[in-house]
Amino acid sequence: MTAINIDLALFGQKASGKTVYAAALVYEIQKRYNRSYYLRSVEDYIEDRVAELQSGEWPSSTQAFADDQVIFDIVKHDNSGHVTYRTIDLPGEMIADLFMPGLHGVIWHDGHRRKLNPYRPYVEKIVSLIDKSNVFMFLIDPKGNLTNSERLVFDTSQDLMCAEVIDEIISRKNIDSPKKMPPILFVFTQWDLYQEKFPDFDNYARKVLHVTMGIHEKNLGAYAIMNCSGVGKTRIVKTNNGQEVKIEYKPNPPIEPKGVAETLFWVIKIVLDSKKGEKKNGG
Ligand SMILES: Nc1nc2c(ncn2[C@@H]2O[C@H](COP(=O)(O)OP(=O)(O)OP(=O)(O)O)[C@@H](O)[C@H]2O)c(=O)[nH]1
Ligand SMILES: [Mg+2]
Numbered sequence: 001m002t003a004i005n006i007d008l009a010l011f012g013q014k015a016s017g018k019t020v021y022a023a024a025l026v027y028e029i030q031k032r033y034n035r036s037y038y039l040r041s042v043e044d045y046i047e048d049r050v051a052e053l054q055s056g057e058w059p060s061s062t063q064a065f066a067d068d069q070v071i072f073d074i075v076k077h078d079n080s081g082h083v084t085y086r087t088i089d090l091p092g093e094m095i096a097d098l099f100m101p102g103l104h105g106v107i108w109h110d111g112h113r114r115k116l117n118p119y120r121p122y123v124e125k126i127v128s129l130i131d132k133s134n135v136f137m138f139l140i141d142p143k144g145n146l147t148n149s150e151r152l153v154f155d156t157s158q159d160l161m162c163a164e165v166i167d168e169i170i171s172r173k174n175i176d177s178p179k180k181m182p183p184i185l186f187v188f189t190q191w192d193l194y195q196e197k198f199p200d201f202d203n204y205a206r207k208v209l210h211v212t213m214g215i216h217e218k219n220l221g222a223y224a225i226m227n228c229s230g231v232g233k234t235r236i237v238k239t240n241n242g243q244e245v246k247i248e249y250k251p252n253p254p255i256e257p258k259g260v261a262e263t264l265f266w267v268i269k270i271v272l273d274s275k276k277g278e279k280k281n282g283g
Contacts, residue, residue: 007134017141024228040075041072056251136185137263140162158208190230193229205227222270
């Protein structure tokens with residue numbers, strides 16, 4: 001049997017849905033897939049977040065993570081493989097600063113400026129996570145692509161983050177052909193809120209990722225663009241602070257994650273397939 005070890009890097013800007021995705025995945029493994037998988041070294045805070053979602057509340061924003069924090073390991077019962085999820089927190093401003101072209105170009109490409117504060121610690125974390133990982137996942141917040149009037153705009157910062165990180169993967173891992181490219185998964189979160197607005201998901205997603213796809217589609221090996229919802233359904237909560245009525249969407253327990261475990265299964269399948277391919281080619 002081929003054993004696989006996957007080190008998965010989870011990239012996503014602040015509020016892109018990393019914590020909800022991680023909590024929903026933990027919930028799915030424990031509830032629905034516990035015959036095939038178990039969890040190892042789950043951070044306590046993730047299990048607390050599952051409870052929070054089940055009580056109808058969103059997790060509070062995660063405090064800055066330590067370096068390359070392991071969120072959890074997912075292990076197959078037959079020990080044929082395991083997947084380690086790691087992430088880092090990237091504030092929205094940091095993503096904009098590092099990856100968006102400014103007056104003096106893109107900081108990410110500027111060997112001198114990326115060594116200066118406040119960029120340096122983030123650059124170091126990103127680079128170290130790239131070096132450690134053999135599968136990459138980008139979580140994309142669809143909200144970033146809507147104007148106040150709810151029209152689709154292009155959130156260049158998330159798109160450029162993907163493009164630049166992929167660029168860095170190619171150069172740091174000396175990738176000279178799509179065959180050697182690690183698997184990459186783009187996942188749009190919170191899809192319960194957006195599915196009706198964008199019924200043609202593929203078309204929507206490619207518009208949002210137009211820079212990344214324009215530059216890198218030819219360089220990518222195995223990749224997929226998916227969507228998920230960590231909670232499946234929400235309820236509307238109206239709060240009245242005396243002056244205005246605020247409308248919010250909150251989880252509507254029990255949660256029913258959609259498309260979450262599928263991201264894990266895609267990763268495992270792709271890595272297994274590529275192992276089989278290597279074997280066939282005598283590698
Ligand atoms: N409707 C809906 N909203 C979601 C879902 N997942 C996340 N959200 C919304 O997005 C917000 C941010 O989600 P988090 O999981 O906390 O995002 P994060 O990337 O961990 O954010 P930080 O910890 O601040 O970096 C939540 O408070 C919800 O408002 C989902 O599945 N459905
Ligand atoms: Mg979080």
